[in-house]
Amino acid sequence: MNKIRLAMLLFVASEAVFFILLIVAYVVYHATSPSAADPSRYLDIPRTAGFTACLIISSFTMRRAGIHFRTGRRRPALAWLLATMALGTAFLTGQGSEYVSLIKQNVTISRDLFGTTFFTLTGFHGLHVFIGLIMLGTLFGLQLKRGVTGRSEAVESVSIYWHFVDAVWLIIFPVVYLWVLR
Amino acid sequence: MNSEINTSKKPESILEVREYKSLLSWLSSVDHKQLGIMYIATSLMFFLAGVSMAMIMRTQLIKPNHHWLSPETYNQIFTMHGTTMVFLAVMPMLTGFMVYFTPLMIGARDVSFPRMNALSYWLYLMGGLLIYFSFFTGDTLHMGWSAYAPLTSVNYSMNKYMIGTGVDYWIVGLLLTGAGTIMTAINIVVTVADLRAPDMKLTQIPLFVWMSSINALLMLLALPALNAALVMLFLDRQLNALFFNPAAGGTPLLWEHAFWFFGHPEVYILILPGFGIVSEVIPVFSRKPIFGYAFMAVATVAIAFLSFGVWSHHMFATGMNFTIYYVFALSSMLIAVPTGIKIFNWIATMWGGSISFDTAMLFSVAFIIQFTIGGLSGVAFATVPIDWTLTHSYFVVAHFHYTLLGGTIFTVMAGFYYWYPKITGRMLSEKLGKIQFWLMVFGFNGTFFILHFAGLAGMPRRVFTYPDLPHLATINLISSLFAYVLGLGILVFFANLVVSLFKGKPAEDNPWGGWTLEWATSSPPPPHNFDRIPPVRSIRPLWDLEQSKKQPGVAAPPSHRGDSA
Numbered sequence: 089m090n091k092i093r094l095a096m097l098l099f100v101a102s103e104a105v106f107f108i109l110l111i112v113a114y115v116v117y118h119a120t121s122p123s124a125a126d127p128s129r130y131l132d133i134p135r136t137a138g139f140t141a142c143l144i145i146s147s148f149t150m151r152r153a154g155i156h157f158r159t160g161r162r163r164p165a166l167a168w169l170l171a172t173m174a175l176g177t178a179f180l181t182g183q184g185s186e187y188v189s190l191i192k193q194n195v196t197i198s199r200d201l202f203g204t205t206f207f208t209l210t211g212f213h214g215l216h217v218f219i220g221l222i223m224l225g226t227l228f229g230l231q232l233k234r235g236v237t238g239r240s241e242a243v244e245s246v247s248i249y250w251h252f253v254d255a256v257w258l259i260i261f262p263v264v265y266l267w268v269l270r
Numbered sequence: 271m272n273s274e275i276n277t278s279k280k281p282e283s284i285l286e287v288r289e290y291k292s293l294l295s296w297l298s299s300v301d302h303k304q305l306g307i308m309y310i311a312t313s314l315m316f317f318l319a320g321v322s323m324a325m326i327m328r329t330q331l332i333k334p335n336h337h338w339l340s341p342e343t344y345n346q347i348f349t350m351h352g353t354t355m356v357f358l359a360v361m362p363m364l365t366g367f368m369v370y371f372t373p374l375m376i377g378a379r380d381v382s383f384p385r386m387n388a389l390s391y392w393l394y395l396m397g398g399l400l401i402y403f404s405f406f407t408g409d410t411l412h413m414g415w416s417a418y419a420p421l422t423s424v425n426y427s428m429n430k431y432m433i434g435t436g437v438d439y440w441i442v443g444l445l446l447t448g449a450g451t452i453m454t455a456i457n458i459v460v461t462v463a464d465l466r467a468p469d470m471k472l473t474q475i476p477l478f479v480w481m482s483s484i485n486a487l488l489m490l491l492a493l494p495a496l497n498a499a500l501v502m503l504f505l506d507r508q509l510n511a512l513f514f515n516p517a518a519g520g521t522p523l524l525w526e527h528a529f530w531f532f533g534h535p536e537v538y539i540l541i542l543p544g545f546g547i548v549s550e551v552i553p554v555f556s557r558k559p560i561f562g563y564a565f566m567a568v569a570t571v572a573i574a575f576l577s578f579g580v581w582s583h584h585m586f587a588t589g590m591n592f593t594i595y596y597v598f599a600l601s602s603m604l605i606a607v608p609t610g611i612k613i614f615n616w617i618a619t620m621w622g623g624s625i626s627f628d629t630a631m632l633f634s635v636a637f638i639i640q641f642t643i644g645g646l647s648g649v650a651f652a653t654v655p656i657d658w659t660l661t662h663s664y665f666v667v668a669h670f671h672y673t674l675l676g677g678t679i680f681t682v683m684a685g686f687y688y689w690y691p692k693i694t695g696r697m698l699s700e701k702l703g704k705i706q707f708w709l710m711v712f713g714f715n716g717t718f719f720i721l722h723f724a725g726l727a728g729m730p731r732r733v734f735t736y737p738d739l740p741h742l743a744t745i746n747l748i749s750s751l752f753a754y755v756l757g758l759g760i761l762v763f764f765a766n767l768v769v770s771l772f773k774g775k776p777a778e779d780n781p782w783g784g785w786t787l788e789w790a791t792s793s794p795p796p797p798h799n800f801d802r803i804p805p806v807r808s809i810r811p812l813w814d815l816e817q818s819k820k821q822p823g824v825a826a827p828p829s830h831r832g833d834s835a
Contacts, residue, residue, distance in 0.1 A: 111496035
């Protein structure tokens with residue numbers, strides 16, 4: 089296996105452990121502290137489901153971009169990359185507006201255990217999406233300047249990272265948003 | 271051969287290597303050999319600080335009702351001693367050996383990501399300095415290296431005048447060194463996967479490289495657990511999050527689980543490269559190939575795997591379901607099996623060999639005995655009732671110093687005596703080495719064996735003084751006096767390092783008759799490592815080369831060019 093992809097896979101494995109710990113913290117407190125306020129009153133689940141769809145679709149667009157990069161088709165590759173970035177940005181915007189509405193309802197990181205674990209878990213995921221966007225932007229800039237020349241390990245490894253960020257959300261969404269429905 | 275390259279005289283010592291002469295060449299280095307030396311040198315400085323703190327502690331404990339240090343000062347010193355030794359001394363020292371020797375032993379030019387390697391080192395140094403900066407904040411750490419909540423909460427770090435920020439520096443420092451460690455881990459695994467000599471199979475890499483790679487995987491999967499716990503703690507302190515705040519329903523147990531989920535693999539991170547060093551030293555000084563190479567490798571994998579399933583044995587005293595007790599007690603005992611396999615393999619390697627007791631070998635043999643004692647008290651601790659009785663007593667202190675000091679530090683010493691000639695081009699003085707060895711053996715065992723009994727007599731750890739109860743005064747006096755002997759041994763070691771660098775006997779390329787690839791290049795190795803990489807047909811490529819030279823009819827297998835051209 090190529091060394092850059094292997095390095096990214098190892099990094100992703102390490103990050104997975106980090107998220108497992110945060111998810112466990114959320115689950116433990118959600119299951120054991122009955123005094124916490126019922127989060128379903130604050131969370132707008134259909135809206136978040138919409139933004140979740142954005143993130144899932146962005147994994148597919150990333151894959152399309154990778155295929156076009158491999159076959160050396162410049163314009164479609166850049167277009168799919170741009171689409172991925174747009175979908176990622178949409179997700180982050182959704183998360184931002186969700187945070188604003190929660191804080192307006194006085195749900196903060198220091199209010200109760202739900203706030204603490206919710207903001208930590210989703211916040212670190214958001215940070216990872218943000219870092220992914222920076223990677224995608226760098227990729228876009230480089231490819232715009234240099235042009236597309238066959239298989240690029242940078243594209244392959246960034247897409248590993250992006251799929252990972254997506255997969256983490258696929259766990260967070262049911263655990264945080266669907267579990268409150270009971 | 272290569273006469274056009276070797277027209278200039280080969281540097282005899284690392285001080286004479288042209289490329290390493292300027293300070294800038296070190297500060298801007300991406301050479302794994304320079305970075306390895308920087309790792310080792312920095313960790314030795316932190317090690318010296320850690321040893322000094324240990325001496326202060328033993329002086330404080332030399333007699334009952336001693337009020338030389340205040341309780342606060344004592345707490346700060348044992349906290350910094352633990353943090354320093356685990357994160358800033360032993361781990362980076364082993365990392366230094368890993369970074370220096372992994373590429374050399376697999377016949378590579380450098381690690382896969384040299385610049386990331388440099389970043390790892392600088393993150394480690396800066397993180398370490400940040401942790402020490404907490405001394406200047408007016409309120410340094412006093413919660414023990416395991417940092418149990420709620421001792422780390424804001425309420426506990428207030429003194430008369432202000433809220434202390436020592437814990438925050440500790441958190442940020444550990445996050446930085448942790449990030450560096452994860453990068454090194456990625457680097458080592460990828461290097462071993464990607465840059466082995468052209469014909470070197472995975473079943474032919476030296477055991478030190480095997481154990482370093484497994485160790486790297488452990489770092490990769492254990493450190494993020496600590497990082498997660500640290501960011502939760504940081505949020506608690508900075509943004510008033512409630513993770514570890516019992517008043518709001520949070521629980522300190524979450525910290526303990528997360529910390530020990532990292533902490534138990536961590537103790538194997540601190541020993542596996544040491545196992546690797548010993549697995550290199552013992553065959554060479556017994557003039558026999560290692561016994562059970564495949565079993566050694568598989569046992570390492572088994573240890574790594576099991577080490578993620580034993581963490582709760584650090585928390586037996588917190589009270590658990592009995593099923594959980596059984597599971598963790600059994601898994602903890604199970605881990606003695608692969609470790610025992612290793613011990614027997616080392617003994618079997620020595621069996622019938624023509625052993626030469628140079629200092630490196632002496633340290634390896636002492637390691638086997640001392641580590642076995644530490645392992646046995648570890649198995650005892652896996653038994654839940656024994657753990658209930660002895661946890662948080664001096665028995666624990668004796669147990670883990672037998673594994674980390676009598677274990678890891680002794681392997682590291684073996685590594686120094688074995689590899690110092692390769693790194694610097696000078697031999698360490700064997701005379702000083704033997705003096706150091708006996709001082710350390712007597713000092714170490716005298717200090718710590720008797721502490722088992724202090725624990726059995728009921729002396730709790732982490733207390734600044736103790737009442738004049740039967741036996742305690744005698745035990746502690748003996749322990750403290752031997753601690754000074756141990757300290758003297760460590761001073762002799764430092765003196766040897768410095769004196770031998772300038773006055774040591776010049777080292778040949780292969781002074782010990784080693785068989786692995788690092789001995790195939792010059793001492794010290796040139797910046798590009800190898801002019802020619804010998805062919806690899808087994809785990810002992812240099813032995814094969816020697817044999818083929820003895821049979822004139824048989825042509826030697828072709829060697830490969832290094833990356834120098």
